[in-house]
Amino acid sequence: xxxxxxxxxxxxxxxxxxxxxxxxxxxxxxxxxxxxxxxxxxxxxxxxxxxxxxxxxxxxxxxxxxxxxxxxxxxxxxxxxxxxxxxxxxxxxxxxxxxxxxxxxxxxxxxxxxxxxxxxxxxxxxxxxxxxxxxxxxxxxxxxxxxxxxx
Numbered sequence: 452x453x454x455x456x457x458x459x460x461x462x463x464x465x466x467x468x469x470x471x472x473x474x475x476x477x478x479x480x481x482x483x484x485x486x487x488x489x490x491x492x493x494x495x496x497x498x499x500x501x502x503x504x505x506x507x508x509x510x511x512x513x514x515x516x517x518x519x520x521x522x523x524x525x526x527x528x529x530x531x532x533x534x535x536x537x538x539x540x541x542x543x544x545x546x547x548x549x550x551x552x553x554x555x556x557x558x559x560x561x562x563x564x565x566x567x568x569x570x571x572x573x574x575x576x577x578x579x580x581x582x583x584x585x586x587x588x589x590x591x592x593x594x595x596x597x598x599x600x601x602x
Contacts (some may be wrong), residue, residue, distance in 0.1 A: 490596050494589040496563055502585040503553035509541035509578045517541060517578070523548045541580035542571055549584040562586030 509517030517540055546567060553562055565586035572579040 489598060490594050492591055493593045493595050494561070494563070495592045497557070497559070497588040499587075500564075500585050501553050501557040501559075501562070501588050502583060503549050503556055504581065504583040505545045505548035505552060506579065506581045507541045507545040507548070509539070509580070511576055512539070512541075512573070512578050515539055520544060539571065539578070539580065541578050542569060542582065545569075545580040545582040546584070549582045553584050553586065554588070557588035558590075559588035560591045561589045563589045 506522055507520060508522045509520050511518040520541060523544065546569070549567075550562065550565070554560070562584070563586060565584055568583040568585075570579075570581045
């Protein structure tokens with residue numbers, strides 16, 4: 452019985468699952484963001500896409516969070532990354548880091564028409580999240596002021 456329990460424990464330790472998700476960016480808004488009701492940001496959008504990847508390893512995952520998180524090449528995280536649909540902390544950090552790396556690589560302020568490819572591997576004591584983002588670089592060129600219409 453002791454050997455069976457040891458075999459079950461060994462199998463549970465090395466087993467895991469792999470999830471591969473793709474987001475086609477169908478809910479992305481290609482219009483400039485509205486800062487307030489009379490000011491609109493104007494962007495210069497490039498015609499060639501930029502791509503970047505980020506990998507983060509979470510150690511001892513507990514629910515949606517990890518006790519420790521290691522990895523990732525990005526020195527900072529992006530401000531305007533929407534995290535909807537990915538509750539795990541490793542995926543959130545990898546997604547934000549990939550976005551920041553892509554903006555650094557292109558020398559831009561934001562990405563438009565983004566697509567994320569998320570590969571998430573979960574094991575008993577750790578998890579790995581690899582995120583690749585592809586999008587068109589957009590540089591903020593100015594702000595256009597319009598009179599508010601109160602109809």
